[in-house]
Amino acid sequence: MKQKIQLSCQTSALAELRRFLEQQLESTSLSERDRHQVTLAVEEVCANLIIHSHKCNGRDHIFLSMNDLPDRIVFEIEDQGEAFNLLQYEAPDIQRVISEKRKGGLGIILVKKIMDEIQFESHQGTNTCRLIKFFQS
Amino acid sequence: MLTIDTQIENTHHILTPSGEIDASNSVQLDESIRHLSESGARSILVDGTHIDYISSAGLGVFMSYLEDFQEKGVSLKIFGLKPRVYEVFQILGLDQLISIFPDKESALAQ
Numbered sequence: 001m002k003q004k005i006q007l008s009c010q011t012s013a014l015a016e017l018r019r020f021l022e023q024q025l026e027s028t029s030l031s032e033r034d035r036h037q038v039t040l041a042v043e044e045v046c047a048n049l050i051i052h053s054h055k056c057n058g059r060d061h062i063f064l065s066m067n068d069l070p071d072r073i074v075f076e077i078e079d080q081g082e083a084f085n086l087l088q089y090e091a092p093d094i095q096r097v098i099s100e101k102r103k104g105g106l107g108i109i110l111v112k113k114i115m116d117e118i119q120f121e122s123h124q125g126t127n128t129c130r131l132i133k134f135f136q137s
Numbered sequence: 138m139l140t141i142d143t144q145i146e147n148t149h150h151i152l153t154p155s156g157e158i159d160a161s162n163s164v165q166l167d168e169s170i171r172h173l174s175e176s177g178a179r180s181i182l183v184d185g186t187h188i189d190y191i192s193s194a195g196l197g198v199f200m201s202y203l204e205d206f207q208e209k210g211v212s213l214k215i216f217g218l219k220p221r222v223y224e225v226f227q228i229l230g231l232d233q234l235i236s237i238f239p240d241k242e243s244a245l246a247q
Contacts, residue, residue, distance in 0.1 A: 011161035015138070018157070018190070036190075036221045037228070043192055047160045094230060098203050106200070106229060107193035113228050 004065045007046065009054035009081075014043055017064070028068050029135045038133050041114040042075050044107035045086065045129055053081030072116075075131040083122045086111065086129060138162075141169045149245070150178040155187035158195030167198045170213075174202070179211055182244055186217035191225055199235055212236075216244040 005020045007013040018039055025035040046062060054060040062079040091112060092105040112118065117132035139156040150173050158166055173181050183199075199213070206213050216238040218226070226232045238244035 011159070014159045014161055014192075015157065018159075033221060033224065037224070040190075040192060040225060043159065047192065047194070051160060094200075094234070097197070097200055098234070105193075106197050109229060110193055110225070 002065055002067045004063065007050075007062050007064065008058045009050045009060040009062060010056055010058045011047065011050060013050070014047060017043055017046055020064075021066070024066050024068075025073075028073060030073065030133070034133065037114045038073070038075075038131075041111045041131060042077070044111050045077055045131065048084060048107060049077070049079050049081060053079060053084050072132055072134045077129045077131070079127055080125050081127070083127045085120045085122075086118055087120050139165055141165055143169060143173065149180045149182050151182045151184055153184040153187060157190040158188060159190070159192045160194040163192075163194035163198050166195055167201075170198065170202055174206070174209075174211060181206075181211065181213045182241070183213070183215040184217055184241065185215050185219070185222065188218065188222050191222055196226065196229065196231060200231070203234060214238060214244045214247075216241050 003024050005017070007017055021039045021042060025038065030038060042064065046064065049062050050056060060081060062077060065076045067074040067076070086108060089108055091109040097105050111131070115131045116134045119130040121128050139154060139158055139162040142153045144151050152169055152173065154166060170181065199215070202213060214236040217240055218237065223232070223237065226235065226237060238247070
């Protein structure tokens with residue numbers, strides 16, 4: 001079953017996103033540990049879009065849908081901001097994050113480590129990032 | 138929602154964040170640590186018992202102080218993290234870079 005939520009591009013929407021995911025993921029086959037990690041990965045992608053692509057403009061929106069399939073869960077995050085292709089982004093080395101005292105860059109590493117598959121497409125101004133988690137992977 | 142309490146025990150400054158740390162409030166954590174550091178704290182203990190969630194924004198705050206604190210000889214330790222929160226540190230290998238202890242006693246013992 002597909003569930004959807006629309007989020008305003010403000011970081012205050014992240015708590016709302018977590019509540020939505022907690023509620024929706026409860027009935028899936030994911031373990032408590034995986035539910036927590038998947039929530040984190042989806043939030044990292046949304047936070048990235050809100051902060052970098054939409055500059056925290058509350059009038060912009062991102063759309064998230066979650067599709068609970070027999071063998072996997074698919075999250076689709078759509079927005080119409082500046083395209084950010086996660087797959088082409090080279091995540092920084094942890095040591096570089098430390099030495100440059102960067103407070104960012106760790107989120108994408110988390111997403112890549114937590115999710116089993118990441119897809120990205122941009123079509124007629126709409127960017128779609130698909131995050132897939134297989135059960136018992 | 139995040140609240141941060143600080144208290145002093147002997148020579149240790151104990152920072153207790155309660156709630157969820159994400160991109161909307163990680164600046165609070167940053168300011169609390171910076172404030173302690175600027176006021177001359179030599180030993181900062183973060184009580185992680187009440188952290189329900191931490192995203193990369195919060196992890197980044199801890200990371201950003203590692204080198205400075207090492208140079209200045211400031212000790213930063215985290216204790217009492219819930220297993221699901223500790224796992225997030227582990228995914229990134231931060232458990233190897235930050236001193237993390239199961240409880241306050243073990244953090245103080247080292």
